[in-house]
Amino acid sequence: MLEVQHISHQINRKVLLDDVSLAVWPGELVAVVGANGAGKSTLLKxxxxxxxPTQGQVLLDKKPIGQFSALELARRRAVLAQQNPLAFEFSVYELVMMGRYPHFEGQPRPEDLAIVDYALERTGISQLAGRAVPTLSGGEQQRVHLAKILAQLMSSEDINRPDVPIRQSRYLLLDEPTTGLDFYYQHSLLEVASELTRRGYGVVAILHDLNLVMQYAHKVLLLKEGKALAFGKPAAILTTESIRQAFNLSVQIIHQPELDCPLIVHTRQAISVPLTT
Structure with a gap:
């Protein structure tokens, strides 16, 4: 289990997080939502x-995360950040291979090569392997970085025995992972994340599309101004009232028998504008 216990984070007088607790179990996809500035990225970092944190602690399998070496941590959790600047024009293949660096010294082994090939294929970018990353579109670059963190965490057993649960818990931390992706690849990315949870991975994802949260998340944490407003199953947490409180937005929750989850629709309200003569 990966958890934060009563964490707060403050910069000068600005409180970014205020007494937030969250536990992510293997096999769960937990979404973190809230308005801009609510503390989502600070929580993920x-x-x-x-x-x-200024106060509180972060634990991985009941052990303070500070007690793990950088190498141990790299093998247990991977992060897809909002921004991924590159100092050099690496090729797609080279960048994804960097995800395997915590697993070998010197030259990559056959299993490292196989995992990189699998990550490229699973994210739909095998045809881009020889391209320089800066020449790609923003959405393509996002998929490259996703392939990199998949390569970082996956093992040969994940490829050869995909139906067998992983032995040791591993976690993906995704900061706005659908940014720059079209409709198809937004769902494709979250399908990959869901597939990993079925194998026993834990996933934390910052998402802005509440309908994606409804469809893919097992649980959701709703933040407002650095505080936890609510936590639980999406259908129970994302109500018209909680969304109004968190986003200052009026919505309707539509339940249709043919849908597996409720649909959130913005309610457009007429605004009275004074007329000038």
Whole structure:
């Protein structure tokens, strides 16, 4: 289990997180939602050890995350950040291979090559392997970085025995992973994440599309101004009232028998505008 316990994070007088707790179990996809500035990215960076909380602690399998070496942590959790700047024009294949660096010294082994090939194929970018990453579109680059973190966490057993649960828990931390992706690849990425949870991975994803949260997340944490507003199953948490509180937005929740989950629709309200003569 990956968890944060009563964490707060403050910069000068600005409180970014205020007494937030969250536990992510193997096999769960937990979405984190909230308005801009609610503390979502700060929470994810705290989970990944990029930031240290002002108060509280982060635990991986009941052990403080600070007690793991960088190598141990790289083999247990991978992060897809919002921004992924590159200092050099690496090819797609080279960048995805970097995900395997925590697993070998010197030259990659046959299993490393197989895992990279699988990650390229699973994210639909095998045909781009020889391209320089900066020459790709934003959506293509996002898929490349997803392939990199898949390569970082996956093992040969994941490929050869996909129906067997993983032995040791591993976690993907996804910060707005659908940014720049078209409709097809938004769902494709979340299908990959869901497939991994069925194998025993844990996934934390910051998402803005509440309908994607309804469709894919097992649980959702709703943040407002650095505080946890609600946590639980999406259909129970994402109500018209909670969405109004978190986003200052009026919505309708539509339930249709043919849908597996409720549909959230923005309610457009007429605004009275004074006329000038």
């Amino acid at each position: 705290t989970f990944s050890r990029e930031l240290s």
